[in-house]
Amino acid sequence: MPVITYRQALNDTLGEELARDPNVLLMGEEIGVFQGSYRVTEGLLAEFGPKRVVDTPIAEEGFVGVAIGAAMLGLRPVVEIMTINFILVAIDQIVNHASKIHYMFGGQVSVPLVIRTPSGGTGQLAATHSQSFENWFAYCPGLKVVAPATPYDAKGLLRAAIRDDDPVIFIESLALYDTKGEVPEDDDYVVPIGIAEVKRKGTDVTVVSYSRMTAVALQVAQRMEQEGISVEVVDLRSLRPLDRPTIIESVKKTNRAVVIAEDWYSYGVTAEIAATIQEEAFDYLDAPVQRVAGLEVPLPYAKELSAASKPNANSLIYAIRQVMSGTKRTR
Amino acid sequence: MAEVAEAAQPLLERATADELKHYYYQMLLLRRFEERAGEMYVKAKIGGYCHLNLGEEATIVGLMAALTPDDYIFTNYREHGYIIARGVPPGPVMAELFGKETGVSGGRGGSMHLFDRKTNFMGGYAIVGGQVPLAVGAAYALRYQGKPGVVIAQMGDGTTNIGAFYESLNLAKIWKCPVLFFIVNNGYGMGTSVEAGSSEPDLWKKGASFRVYGERVDGTDVLAVRDVVRRLRVRAEAEGEPAIIDAVSFRFRGHSVIDSDRYRDPEAVRRGRELYDPIRKFAALLLDHGVVDDAWLKSVADRVEREVQEAIDFANNSPDPKFEDLYKYMYATPVPNTPTAEDAIRAVKINHGEF
Numbered sequence: 001m002p003v004i005t006y007r008q009a010l011n012d013t014l015g016e017e018l019a020r021d022p023n024v025l026l027m028g029e030e031i032g033v034f035q036g037s038y039r040v041t042e043g044l045l046a047e048f049g050p051k052r053v054v055d056t057p058i059a060e061e062g063f064v065g066v067a068i069g070a071a072m073l074g075l076r077p078v079v080e081i082m083t084i085n086f087i088l089v090a091i092d093q094i095v096n097h098a099s100k101i102h103y104m105f106g107g108q109v110s111v112p113l114v115i116r117t118p119s120g121g122t123g124q125l126a127a128t129h130s131q132s133f134e135n136w137f138a139y140c141p142g143l144k145v146v147a148p149a150t151p152y153d154a155k156g157l158l159r160a161a162i163r164d165d166d167p168v169i170f171i172e173s174l175a176l177y178d179t180k181g182e183v184p185e186d187d188d189y190v191v192p193i194g195i196a197e198v199k200r201k202g203t204d205v206t207v208v209s210y211s212r213m214t215a216v217a218l219q220v221a222q223r224m225e226q227e228g229i230s231v232e233v234v235d236l237r238s239l240r241p242l243d244r245p246t247i248i249e250s251v252k253k254t255n256r257a258v259v260i261a262e263d264w265y266s267y268g269v270t271a272e273i274a275a276t277i278q279e280e281a282f283d284y285l286d287a288p289v290q291r292v293a294g295l296e297v298p299l300p301y302a303k304e305l306s307a308a309s310k311p312n313a314n315s316l317i318y319a320i321r322q323v324m325s326g327t328k329r330t331r
Numbered sequence: 332m333a334e335v336a337e338a339a340q341p342l343l344e345r346a347t348a349d350e351l352k353h354y355y356y357q358m359l360l361l362r363r364f365e366e367r368a369g370e371m372y373v374k375a376k377i378g379g380y381c382h383l384n385l386g387e388e389a390t391i392v393g394l395m396a397a398l399t400p401d402d403y404i405f406t407n408y409r410e411h412g413y414i415i416a417r418g419v420p421p422g423p424v425m426a427e428l429f430g431k432e433t434g435v436s437g438g439r440g441g442s443m444h445l446f447d448r449k450t451n452f453m454g455g456y457a458i459v460g461g462q463v464p465l466a467v468g469a470a471y472a473l474r475y476q477g478k479p480g481v482v483i484a485q486m487g488d489g490t491t492n493i494g495a496f497y498e499s500l501n502l503a504k505i506w507k508c509p510v511l512f513f514i515v516n517n518g519y520g521m522g523t524s525v526e527a528g529s530s531e532p533d534l535w536k537k538g539a540s541f542r543v544y545g546e547r548v549d550g551t552d553v554l555a556v557r558d559v560v561r562r563l564r565v566r567a568e569a570e571g572e573p574a575i576i577d578a579v580s581f582r583f584r585g586h587s588v589i590d591s592d593r594y595r596d597p598e599a600v601r602r603g604r605e606l607y608d609p610i611r612k613f614a615a616l617l618l619d620h621g622v623v624d625d626a627w628l629k630s631v632a633d634r635v636e637r638e639v640q641e642a643i644d645f646a647n648n649s650p651d652p653k654f655e656d657l658y659k660y661m662y663a664t665p666v667p668n669t670p671t672a673e674d675a676i677r678a679v680k681i682n683h684g685e686f
Contacts, residue, residue: 025475051475057505062464062498066506069468072453073403075475092495096458097465103660105446105454106437110663141661165663194666241668 001184007177009151010040010116013158014078018048021076024162027054027067028080037082038118038177064090064115068098068167071113078162081117084133084171091136098167099142110165114158118172119147120212120262124306127298132263135272137169138239144193145239147171149214151181153237156191164193171239173212196243198250202232205256205320208247208273210236213260213311220316229324239269244276251281258319260292260311268293287326290319337558342620345554351622354396354553356631358388358610361412363635364421367643368411368428368442372588376646377428380457381442384412386551386583389609390515391416393556394483394578397564401480403451403473405466407487408443409515410455417450421638422645431649438652439660451480460495462486463512467499470508474571481509481567489520491534500541500573507571511563512538514575515550517582522594535577543573550578551609581607654679 004012017024030037032045032055045053056063060081067077081087087094094115102110121130138145144166148154154172161168199214200221209217214235221231234250236243251257257277259270270291277289295309337345346354365383372381384391387409395416398404406413411428415421419435427434428442436446443457453469456462466484473480490496491514503510514534518525525532535545548559556578563574581603585592592600605611617623657675680686 057501059498059502061495062467062502065461065464065495065499066468066471066502069405069465069470070472070475071468072465073469073472073476075472092458092461093464097456097461101454102663104436104440104444106435106439107660107663108436108446108448109453112663144662144666164666192667194668238668241666243668245668 001182003180004151004183005177006151006154006179006181007038007040009155009183010158010172011042011044013155014041015044015047017078017159017162018044018052023074024076024078025052025054026078026080027056027063029056029058029082031055031080036080038174040116040177041080060086060090061093065093065097067113068093068101068111071111072101072109076112076162078114078116081115083129084117084119085129085131087115087117087133094137094143094167094169095140099140102166103142111167112165113167114161114170115167116158116170116172118174120173120175121299121306121310122174124301124303126301126306130299132261132294134169134171134239135263135267135269138242138269142167143240144168145171146193146237147211147239148191148237149176149199149209149211149235151179151183153191153235155183156189157193157237159188160190160193163190168193171211175212176215179215191237194238194241194243196234196236196238196246198232198246199235200231200233202230202254204230204254205258205323206232206234206247206250206254207316207320208234208236208257208259209261210239210269211262213262216313216316217260220313220320223313223317224320229320231320242272242276244280247273247276248280251277252284255284255286256323257285258290258292258316258323260316260319262294262311264296265291265293266296287323290323292316292319338555342616342622345558348622350396351617352627354392355610355613355617355623356635357392357416358553358613359631359635360421360638361388361391361415362610363639364415364425364642365411367639368425369588371425371428371643377442378430379441379443380408381428381588382409382586383584383588384409386581386604386607386609387515387517388412389553389613390550390556390578390580393553394513394560396553396557397560398483399480400451401478403453403466403469403480403482404485405453405462405469405483406455406485407459407462407490408455408457409487410445410485411442413485414445414447414452417447417452419447419450419452421642425642425646426649429646429649430651431646432652433645433649437660460486460490460493463490463495463499464502467503467508467510470503470510471506473509474507479568481511481564483511483513485513485515487520488514488516488518488525488534489523489528490514491537492520492528497541500538500543503573504541504543508573509567509571510573511560511567512543512573512575513560514577516577516579518579519582519586519595521586521590533577535575538575543575545575545577547577547579550580551607551612553609553613580609
């Protein structure tokens with residue numbers, strides 16, 4: 001099976017879907033002539049032309065609204081928001097409009113829209129360019145939110161998202177674009193929205209993660225194996241709908257859980273998962289659920305301070321040891 | 332204000348007698364529907380907020396008279412009249428205000444969120460300015476698919492102060508979208524006057540920075556509104572040339588049913604209702620030209636009274652949405668791990684204390 005990057009998997013999928021369905025079009029800032037701020041749309045303007053690959057002005061509220069309105073008439077726009085930080089300018093259109101139009105109008109119209117955007121921080125981008133807001137959208141009924149961790153899932157979930165008739169927020173990660181993995185050729189597979197996957201089997205502790213933190217979790221699992229701790233990694237893949245049964249099934253088997261996400265600790269994704277585990281697997285737990293998340297500051301620029309504020313392999317290893325020894329989290 | 336040549340024509344060259352009579356009938360239907368909706372609100376048959384179109388009947392009927400079945404309409408939350416004038420019977424509209432399953436949005440939307448797929452009435456939207464980019468997007472889709480038609484982005488005067496309006500003007504112009512920005516300018520955004528809220532109170536000029544043409548029209552004159560929409564509609568459809576229409580009218584009551592309107596001088600409101608009542612003006616015009624007589628006016632009033640009463644009866648006799656259908660319209664494409672009808676019933680029982 002060919003090994004390609006996460007970026008290439010996205011680029012291939014966008015090209016294939018543009019070729020498959022004339023109602024699919026790409027919209028976003030600098031996606032055409034500039035070929036994408038992170039080169040995800042590289043070559044697509046040349047291949048498909050300006051009708052299908054649309055450079056927009058810097059007006060996120062406006063062009064996200066345009067994409068929603070166009071979707072209501074049957075187009076299938078795939079919008080790129082340069083990074084998730086800028087999506088806040090368009091949040092009224094997403095939360096008050098896209099997420100509600102199908103339900104609020106009694107099912108008469110749907111919004112087949114995908115919004116792709118990288119979330120999280122990397123490379124000293126500082127306070128306004130390093131945030132994780134996927135939980136804001138995962139909070140909102142009517143949206144679907146997916147966050148693939150591997151090139152295989154990136155391709156399968158992007159296909160599923162583009163072919164889905166509802167608005168899907170597609171979370172990417174700057175730190176994942178150059179990661180590699182196996183992706184089959186000539187195989188029109190989709191990864192279903194709303195289904196998590198056990199990415200690694202284990203018996204001692206369950207680590208629940210998504211997107212870049214799944215990559216971290218898989219590396220850590222390998223290291224822990226050498227210490228004699230068998231880690232099972234549950235990759236959520238979808239944040240809404242949330243596949244609670246897969247999480248619970250794993251925790252019932254391992255009796256211990258660590259949840260890791262890049263977003264801030266309070267009110268973040270880890271809180272939702274931890275609450276789910278105590279509701280549905282309380283009697284199976286041998287230790288309190290451990291949570292690993294970002295430190296609660298506007299991310300500082302200084303290199304060392306910045307790195308220290310984000311969860312990493314060390315913070316996950318620490319949490320795994322804590323949960324194995326049964327002690328409560330100390331912050 | 333741009334020059335409007337249409338008004339110089341004799342009345343019966345501008346419309347047939349049947350058309351004139353139909354406009355009168357529609358305006359009176361909207362008037363009576365809204366008066367009765369206000370009553371139903373006070374009787375608590377209607378919940379939430381309820382914004383009436385009283386005084387704006389000529390603006391609405393004139394707009395709809397200029398549109399074709401290919402056209403699409405996005406409005407704000409003051410939209411009862413628009414969906415009726417577009418051709419949806421008053422019964423399902425009143426049923427939606429009552430929150431019934433037979434309502435135009437299945438009782439899920441209410442007064443501010445009316446929708447009708449069949450007539451391309453693409454929804455009432457209750458976040459000020461939110462519908463404007465959507466309308467541009469619909470126009471974008473028409474152009475993309477090479478389909479005929481234009482899109483109406485209806486809004487109030489207050490909406491011209493929000494950012495989404497300006498982003499929409501820019502995008503509509505650079506992308507050649509067949510959209511008309513239709514401003515219902517009744518002089519007040521809730522309690523804030525146009526002069527207090529807009530540094531440029533001539534709202535039709537607000538497209539200037541975007542090279543979007545604008546025109547002001549007397550929103551109490553049904554034929555004037557119709558004719559300006561017809562004219563700008565042709566350009567929008569043929570050339571992808573968006574335009575602003577600033578239709579000035581007079582709001583008969585407060586912002587919504589529960590607004591006591593204390594910020595306006597009561598004497599000015601009383602005088603305004605006399606001077607700017609589009610229906611009274613139109614009736615006088617039709618009588619003057621011998622198009623109708625008093626007996627005809629009376630028969631229309633009787634017909635409208637009956638039709639609105641039938642709408643109320645229909646709404647009263649309609650079923651409520653079922654509890655098991657709480658999640659029914661959650662997603663257009665079903666996916667796993669979403670709540671079911673059983674989940675809804677269980678939650679509702681607990682909510683009702685049945686445990």
